[in-house]
Amino acid sequence: MFGETTAFSGFSVDDLDAARRFYGETLGLKVEESGEGDMRMLFLTLAGGNRIFVYPKENHTPATYTILNFQVDDVDRAVDELAARGVTLERYPGFDADEKGIVRGAGGDGGAGGPSIAWFTDPAGNVLSVLQEA
Numbered sequence: 001m002f003g004e005t006t007a008f009s010g011f012s013v014d015d016l017d018a019a020r021r022f023y024g025e026t027l028g029l030k031v032e033e034s035g036e037g038d039m040r041m042l043f044l045t046l047a048g049g050n051r052i053f054v055y056p057k058e059n060h061t062p063a064t065y066t067i068l069n070f071q072v073d074d075v076d077r078a079v080d081e082l083a084a085r086g087v088t089l090e091r092y093p094g095f096d097a098d099e100k101g102i103v104r105g106a107g108g109d110g111g112a113g114g115p116s117i118a119w120f121t122d123p124a125g126n127v128l129s130v131l132q133e134a
Contacts, residue, residue: 009053010053011052012054012124013055013057013126019054021123023054026086029046041055062126066128066129068129069128069131070129070131073132073133079118087120088120090120097118104116115132115134117130117132118131
């Protein structure tokens, strides 16, 4: 039914201006703002043209899952670039991260399987990741 229909996902933030700076300046995504006053919103454009809707929510609670996963050809370089831009990597119990904050997967140095991945948060506390392309 919707196989040929364009769709987009969305998530909330508590500070739209901080989100615009983070996604646009820190991560380098194309960010478009529309609306006025209480009806302001953002659209992030990802590689390939996919768009993500970002909206302010007064009683925002950070998502309890990873909202965006960025596949990269070199996870070490991506993590180094994030750190250089002031982004702190998250470490979670049960995931053995190296000194950079990368959990090494099957393609890394003997992890539990899967791709090498590192998690970080946006200013609203939503979780994102960079992971090694297969």
